[in-house]
Amino acid sequence: MLEELKKQVFEANMELPKRGLVTFTWGNVSGIDRESGLFVIKPSGVSYETMKPEDMVVVDLDGKVVEGNYKPSVDMPTHLELYKAWPEIGGVVHTHSPWATSWAQAERAIPAYGTTHADYFYGEIPCCRVMTAEEVAGEPGHYEIEQGKVIIETFRGKNPMYVPGCVCAHHGPFTWGKDAAEAVHNAVVLEEVAKMAVRTELIDRNSVPAPQYMLDKHFLRKHGKNAYYGQIKKG
Amino acid sequence: MLEELKKQVFEANMELPKRGLVTFTWGNVSGIDRESGLFVIKPSGVSYETMKPEDMVVVDLDGKVVEGNYKPSVDMPTHLELYKAWPEIGGVVHTHSPWATSWAQAERAIPAYGTTHADYFYGEIPCCRVMTAEEVAGEPGHYEIEQGKVIIETFRGKNPMYVPGCVCAHHGPFTWGKDAAEAVHNAVVLEEVAKMAVRTELIDRNSVPAPQYMLDKHFLRKHGKNAYYGQIKKG
Amino acid sequence: MLEELKKQVFEANMELPKRGLVTFTWGNVSGIDRESGLFVIKPSGVSYETMKPEDMVVVDLDGKVVEGNYKPSVDMPTHLELYKAWPEIGGVVHTHSPWATSWAQAERAIPAYGTTHADYFYGEIPCCRVMTAEEVAGEPGHYEIEQGKVIIETFRGKNPMYVPGCVCAHHGPFTWGKDAAEAVHNAVVLEEVAKMAVRTELIDRNSVPAPQYMLDKHFLRKHGKNAYYGQIKKG
Amino acid sequence: MLEELKKQVFEANMELPKRGLVTFTWGNVSGIDRESGLFVIKPSGVSYETMKPEDMVVVDLDGKVVEGNYKPSVDMPTHLELYKAWPEIGGVVHTHSPWATSWAQAERAIPAYGTTHADYFYGEIPCCRVMTAEEVAGEPGHYEIEQGKVIIETFRGKNPMYVPGCVCAHHGPFTWGKDAAEAVHNAVVLEEVAKMAVRTELIDRNSVPAPQYMLDKHFLRKHGKNAYYGQIKKG
Known part of the structure; x- marks a missing residue:
């Protein structure tokens, strides 16, 4: 079932340790097949060193496991x-x-200090608000559902494809994209941008974001209908 | 004697350089066999590059070497x-x-800024007090015994399995666990958490710990009797 | 066409990920053949993992592609x-x-704090001014031309071979040299010097540059007509 | 001539890139044969990737090259x-x-914040004073001789084996030891200690050194006549 998607999601998961984004099993990637309404996600607490494509878990949009030998990631x-x-x-x-987690822990959005940021994220990367005691408490799964809702609340009225990620207060980053591979790509960018933003402020505590017209230029040079970066014209 | 334990302790020691936790020979791991009351520890000042399982030293609970070609680690x-x-x-x-050593050198406990911390350490990771001149002086072994006593004093009235590590003022970290492998796992987490806590304060000098209900949720999701993280139900 | 130069430019490009200077495809190197007035540059958005010497693009000094299967780097x-x-x-x-990008994002020149800097850059490494909305706007290529003009403006009245690099405000570094390999060498030095300058200021916020006579000595020991560093006397 | 020493010095030089202490050719190691009064040193500006034991240069205590196909390191x-x-x-x-270079650039001695420092360096690691214009000027070799004299001045009345290294203002570190390998070992320790000292001050800007009795204990546990660390009793 969804063998190709399982392979893609497996490979996207394996990018995380390769890119230095995870320690132990602290990360998970999923990818969805919109036609069938099923998504494939990493199993919970399984080591990257032994994980195989067939260990991926298939889940439907009611959160029910429809295939898999393991429990899905706790963040499913x-x-x-x-x-x-x-x-x-x-x-x-x-x-x-x-x-990125350090920004989350400090409860701060990541300012758009330069074009590296603007090439992928159109404006600051928001920090989702601290969750309430009610949101965090309750049965297994309740907290994780509420986590998703808080992210969605943060992007109300915004295009999630224009700022494909955020940091969740006192927790860590989530990113997304058109598929699992792009979501991982955005996770790598977010980490790099988060690192440079800390250093920018070390160099000058009163640093200011890049001017809006630079952010416009760089994001739209890669993503707008008149994009001219890379080999394939997107417009 | 205790061949299986020697192998486990050897492998746990070898994780330290692999995980970037030690320079030269600056680290040691031990594991105990509670039935026989014997524990196995790394030899003193032996290079990780040439060390073998049979080089591990077996010590009893009076601190006497009962097997081994080498002296045990000075921290035994x-x-x-x-x-x-x-x-x-x-x-x-x-x-x-x-x-972690930098927190020890600054004589500060590591605040529980986020869920990465809370997944393994239930509350702040304490910094043991500076040892006195009397504790530090004396015959070989006296200082190292007193080091242990100061750690125990720090955890008086607390469950050492709930906060499985600390930093010793002007010295460095100690961690522990149900076996040598888990103790090393906790040493890796402590280092990662120590790193992110420094950066959290760089991002906002007035950062605050995660709310208690988030710390509760994350620690108990992995360790309480209703744990639901990973593949094996612990409850 | 220009096979030897393509090979050199390809190898210079491959140094970038090897030296840790680029994530994904965020970098580009070119080299020029002054006799024919043609230069060779990396293609746009092509992965370092699959790139080959024959993928390099040949461009003339009017900016026209004269050979190549790909579009040239957007920064051409x-x-x-x-x-x-x-x-x-x-x-x-x-x-x-x-x-280096962090200095660019903070809009600051990198002070000449020591001899590592002075061995390659004769004085501070400038930060080019923030570009105007007019410079940034317009047709594909306009912004990138203006970027070059702002760099040239920054070096007006200065010898670009004495300070072979700069950082562009809210963007990132450019370096150059007698050929593609030397330009990459200077990019590595710039990054190292940028890193140490941040740390120097962490150690003492009021750090001062090295005295001018030390900067003179070190730069001229390697680059002046009486250079005596290395195996080949340049004088 | 001195084949064994050449091999040792070559291997000690090769440790520098392996341990992450040098970029390009920015480092040099020498070792002396006290009997013959000759020392062996790395050639100037030769790449670590192609360097061989026979490329080492033999120099006498008047600074004259007595064997070697290359010029000796400029710092000879x-x-x-x-x-x-x-x-x-x-x-x-x-x-x-x-x-270490960042401390040199900030003109600060490295405080003895902990036992990692004290295990190798008995007290703070000094920063040599800024050299004068007269010391820096002059013929090739004059500046480098004066650099040595400033280091010696810094250690006047002190045992250089008790603090086997220093940082030279606006330049970088020098370390030494009983042989080339120990000098490199001390260079690795100095870098590690320099790193942790920066971070200690980030965690608490008002951090204080470890108490003297801890510094005594740790240095003498490894180096005094009653040393009891490692496998060989030194007393």
Whole structure:
């Protein structure tokens, strides 16, 4: 079932340790097949060193496991909420990558200090609000569903494909994209941008974001209908 | 004698350089066999590049070497004190891992800024007080015994399995766990958490810990009787 | 066409990921053949893992592609401006290397704090001014041409071979040299110097540059007509 | 001539890139044969990737090359001064390792914040004063001789084997030891200690050194006549 998607999601998961984004099993990637309404996600607490494509777990949009020898990642309900809210996304990533997580722990959005940021994220990368005691408490899965809802609340009125990620207060980053591979790509960018933003402020505590017209230029040079970066004309 | 335990302790020691926690020989891991009351520890000052399982030293709970071609790690008496005080632990690790050691050098406990911390350590990771001149002076082994006693004093009235590590003022971290492998796992987490806590304060000098209900949720999701993280239900 | 130069430029490009200066495809190197007035540059958005010497693109000094299966790097017009303005340079590099980019994002020149800096850069490494909305707007290529012009403006009245690099505000570093390999060498030095300058200020916020006579000594020991560093006497 | 020493010095030089202490050719190691009064040093500006034991240069205590196909390292006269002043040392290392160099650039001694420091350096690691214009000027070799003299001045009345290294203002670190290998070992420790000291001050800007009795205990546990660390009793 969904063998090709399982392979893609497996490979996207394996990118995380390769890119230095995870310690132990602290990360998970999923990818969705919109036609069947099923998504594929990493199993919970399984080591990257032994994980295989067939260990991926298939889940439906009610959160029910429809195939798999393992329990899905504990963060599965968060992925699910995002897939339900945003039909334009095809992949979701959660990590505890250290630079992005540090912004989450400090409860701060990451300012758009330069073009590296603007090439992928159109404006600051938001920090979702601290969750309430009620949201966090309750049965297994409740907290993880609420986590998803808080992310969606953060992007109300915004295009999630224009800012394909956020940091969740005192927790860590989530990113997304048109598929699992792009979501991982955005997770790598977020970590790099989070690192440079810390250093920018070390160099000058009063640093200011890049001017809006530079952010416009760089994001639209890669993503707008008149994009001219890379080999394939997107417009 | 204790061949299986020697192999486990050897492998746990070899994880330290692999995980970037030690420079040269600055670390040691031990594991105990509670039935025989014997523990196995790394030899002193032996290079990780040439070390073999049979080089591990077997010591009894009076601190006497009962088997081994080498002297045990100079920190052996500290391990011994912890094993005597806390019957629930099965492995102990000491390193000079750079981020954790920096907290030790600054004489500060590591605040619980996020869920990465809370997944393994239930509350702040304490910094043991500066040792007195009397504790530090004296015959070989006296200082190392006192080091153990100061750690135990720090955890008086607390469950050492709920906060499986600390940093010793102006020295470095100790961690523990149900066996040598888990103690090393906790040493890796401590270093990662120590790193992110420094950066969290760089991002906002007035950062606050995660709310208690988030710390509860994350620690108990993995460790309580209703744990639901990973593949094996612990409850 | 220009097979030897393509090979050199390809190898210079491959140094970037090897030296840790680029993530994904965030960098590009070119080299010029002054006799024919043609330069060779990396294609746009092509992965370092699959790139081959024959993928390099040949461009003339009007910016026209004269050979190549791919579009040239989007930053090609910036390289072009530098080649036209400075006949003494033979190679150009652009990266988003994280330490140098952080200085760019903070809009600060990198002070000459020590001899590592002075061995390659004779005085501070300038930060080019923020570009105007007019410079940034317009047709594909306009912004990139203006980027080059702003760099040239920054070096007006200065010898670009004495300070072979700069950081562009809210963007990242450009470096150059007598050929593509030397330009990459200078990119590595710039990143190292940028890193140490941040740390120097962490150690003492009021750090001062090295005295001018030390900067003179070190730069001229390696680059002046009485150079005596290395195996070949340059004088 | 001195084949065994050449091999040792070559291997000690090769440790520098392996341990992450040098970029390009920014480092040099020498070792002396006290009997013949000859020392062996890395050639100037030769790449670590192609360097061989037979490329090492043999120099006498007047600074004259007595064997070698290459010019010796430009810093050779500094090594020479140290060998002449301190008969107890057998090896010297100079690098631009980034953390130690940052302390040099900030003109600050590295405080003895913990036992990692104290295990190798008995007290703070001094920063040599800024050299004068007269010391820096002049013929090739003059500056490098004066660099050595400033280091010796810094250690006047002190045992250089008790604090086997320093940082030279706006330049970088020098370390030494009983032979080339120990000098490199001390260079690695200095870099690690320099890194942790920066972070200690980030965690608490008002951090204080470890108490003297802890510094005594740790240094003497490894180096005094009653040393009891490692496998060989030194007393």
